[in-house]
Amino acid sequence: MIELNYPFSKEAVRRLKVGDMVLITGKLFTGRDAVHKYLHEGNKSPVDLKNQIIYHCGPVVMKDKKGHYTVTAAGPTTSIREEPYQWEVIRDHGIVGVIGKGGMGQKTLDACKEYGCVYFHAVGGAAQVLAERITNVNGVYLEELGSPEAIWDLSVDKFPVVVTMDSHGNSLHKDVEAQSKENLKAYL
Amino acid sequence: MVKKTKKKVVKKPVKKKLSPDLQAVETLVELIRVTSTIIPNDVDRAIRKAQGEEVENTTASYAMNIMCDNIELAKNKSQPLCQDTGTVIFYIYHPPGFHQTPFIKLIHKAVIASTKKGYLRQNSVNSLTGENEGTNVGAGHPSIHFVEHASKTLEVKLMLKGGGCENVSAQYTLPDTTLSAGRDLDGARKVILDAVMKAQGKGCGPGVLGVCIGGDRADSSAHAKKQLFRKMGERSKIKELAAMEKEIVETCNKLGIGPMGFGGKTTIMECLIDHRNRVPASFIVSISYMCWAFRRQGAVIDTKTFALKKWLY
Ligand code: SF4
Numbered sequence: 001m002i003e004l005n006y007p008f009s010k011e012a013v014r015r016l017k018v019g020d021m022v023l024i025t026g027k028l029f030t031g032r033d034a035v036h037k038y039l040h041e042g043n044k045s046p047v048d049l050k051n052q053i054i055y056h057c058g059p060v061v062m063k064d065k066k067g068h069y070t071v072t073a074a075g076p077t078t079s080i081r082e083e084p085y086q087w088e089v090i091r092d093h094g095i096v097g098v099i100g101k102g103g104m105g106q107k108t109l110d111a112c113k114e115y116g117c118v119y120f121h122a123v124g125g126a127a128q129v130l131a132e133r134i135t136n137v138n139g140v141y142l143e144e145l146g147s148p149e150a151i152w153d154l155s156v157d158k159f160p161v162v163v164t165m166d167s168h169g170n171s172l173h174k175d176v177e178a179q180s181k182e183n184l185k186a187y188l
Numbered sequence: 189m190v191k192k193t194k195k196k197v198v199k200k201p202v203k204k205k206l207s208p209d210l211q212a213v214e215t216l217v218e219l220i221r222v223t224s225t226i227i228p229n230d231v232d233r234a235i236r237k238a239q240g241e242e243v244e245n246t247t248a249s250y251a252m253n254i255m256c257d258n259i260e261l262a263k264n265k266s267q268p269l270c271q272d273t274g275t276v277i278f279y280i281y282h283p284p285g286f287h288q289t290p291f292i293k294l295i296h297k298a299v300i301a302s303t304k305k306g307y308l309r310q311n312s313v314n315s316l317t318g319e320n321e322g323t324n325v326g327a328g329h330p331s332i333h334f335v336e337h338a339s340k341t342l343e344v345k346l347m348l349k350g351g352g353c354e355n356v357s358a359q360y361t362l363p364d365t366t367l368s369a370g371r372d373l374d375g376a377r378k379v380i381l382d383a384v385m386k387a388q389g390k391g392c393g394p395g396v397l398g399v400c401i402g403g404d405r406a407d408s409s410a411h412a413k414k415q416l417f418r419k420m421g422e423r424s425k426i427k428e429l430a431a432m433e434k435e436i437v438e439t440c441n442k443l444g445i446g447p448m449g450f451g452g453k454t455t456i457m458e459c460l461i462d463h464r465n466r467v468p469a470s471f472i473v474s475i476s477y478m479c480w481a482f483r484r485q486g487a488v489i490d491t492k493t494f495a496l497k498k499w500l501y
Contacts, residue, residue, distance in 0.1 A: 019247060021247060021250050058271070059271070060271050060306070060309060062306075072267060072306070073267065073268055073270075073271035073309075074271070075270055075271050075272075078352055078355075078390065080390075101352075101389075101390075101392070101448070102352075102388075102389060102390045102449070103389070103449070121448065121450070123251050123254040123255060123258075123448060124270075124352060124389075124392035124448060124479070125255065125258065125269065125270040125350075125392045125479060125480060125481035126254045126255060126257075126258040126270075127258070127262075127267075127268060127269065127270050127271040128258050128261035128262045128265060128267060128268075128269070129254050129257050129258045129261060132261065160250070160254060162247045162250065162251070162448075162450060164450070172247075172449075172450065172451070173388065173389075173449065175451075176388065176389075176444065176445060176446070176449055176450070176451050177388055179444055179451075180385055180388070180443040180444050180445050181385060183442060183443045183444055184381060184382075184385050184443055187378075187381055187439050187442075188367060188368065188378055188381070
């Protein structure tokens with residue numbers, strides 16, 4: 001088990017490789033379809049994303065009477081929908097990590113290599129385990145996009161993920177797919 | 189040491205008897221809560237088995253451990269296993285003479301109440317406008333099917349089917365030349381394996397397959413999904429299909445896709461197949477993929493009071 005602690009850096013993520021099981025402690029920013037489209041359209045990010053990690057997640061957030069937020073469910077959403085935009089966000093905003101599920105494509109893999117970023121896979125469906133590791137909601141940006149689509153600034157403690165695409169051009173998704181295709185041939 | 193205190197004699201509050209309508213809503217909300225937050229026993233056993241089979245300290249076993257922790261947490265906190273609480277699908281088996289229309293209204297009420305309580309996420313979107321009314325009630329949703337049966341009981345079955353696994357569900361027409369799949373059982377076997385290969389980890393595996401061989405496109409899809417109401421391990425009564433169910437699971441688990449597509453031993457936990465007649469010119473095979481967060485439950489309900497009598501899974 002590898003621990004990745006805030007503040008994150010390109011050097012730290014460059015050391016990670018495919019298959020590493022990582023516990024992230026520090027900070028994550030959620031961002032899914034609407035945020036990626038927003039940034040792609042050339043809008044300025046309301047937060048400085050340099051050396052930060054983006055989490056593909058539409059959390060369920062409850063607000064109590066005092067205006068205090070808690071996250072009650074926070075599993076990853078399918079990442080491939082951001083494939084057209086992700087490379088650009090990596091290039092222009094300097095993020096060093098993306099968390100999601102299902103993996104991403106060649107464009108993102110290339111950007112990870114070129115600019116120093118990794119793709120972390122969280123366990124899909126594990127909404128409760130992952131929500132438990134979120135220790136605080138520090139703020140919310142672009143709330144006008146709707147709660148699940150907003151950028152939530154979250155503190156996390158030992159958030160469990162697996163590196164499935166590293167900054168050296170390796171992708172577990174590519175490897176597993178190729179291997180399983182090969183294995184299947186014997187049964188067709 | 190636990191101190192022994194004298195048990196206080198508390199007068200049990202007399203539970204006011206609810207009107208049948210209110211009771212029906214209460215029972216249905218409980219069915220939705222249990223379905224959304226507790227994995228059924230038969231699925232739980234299959235997940236624990238898969239957990240035991242993965243090699244320790246691998247990403248596959250890491251993923252399985254997180255799933256098992258999630259099952260415990262969701263149950264203890266009475267919160268949804270997965271934040272995608274899915275398409276809400278009801279199958280209602282009722283005796284002759286049962287009034288369907290009023291019951292639909294009660295289901296709608298229960299779905300709205302369950303959404304307010306957070307057992308269901310605001311998860312139903314208008315396909316034309318993208319609008320989410322936040323109630324989970326809209327065109328075609330929840331999906332409700334009535335079946336008349338000879339028994340005097342009322343049985344309500346519920347499945348919550350998430351988007352990720354629905355997206356990797358598939359339909360094929362035989363023959364499929366790219367897979368050299370002919371118009372026979374072996375052809376069906378090949379396309380099922382192809383669907384699992386194409387799904388990789390995107391359906392949040394290890395998954396469960398519901399399969400229908402034959403039928404028209406619409407009925408074939410629905411019938412494939414309906415197989416997921418069968419209990420894990422419930423083999424088809426047709427010898428050839430029973431053998432195929434076992435073979436598909438064995439073969440899938442040799443592909444090396446594994447939990448979440450991380451690579452590993454268990455790709456598919458179960459395969460449940462049935463068949464439908466077809467027209468000579470058409471041979472459809474449908475595969476409904478269910479994620480590990482397999483949420484389905486059923487309740488036997490009193491036909492007069494609508495009180496919950498017993499769980500089905
Ligand atoms: S496929 Fe299932 S476990 Fe995965 S996100 Fe969707 S509902 Fe949740």
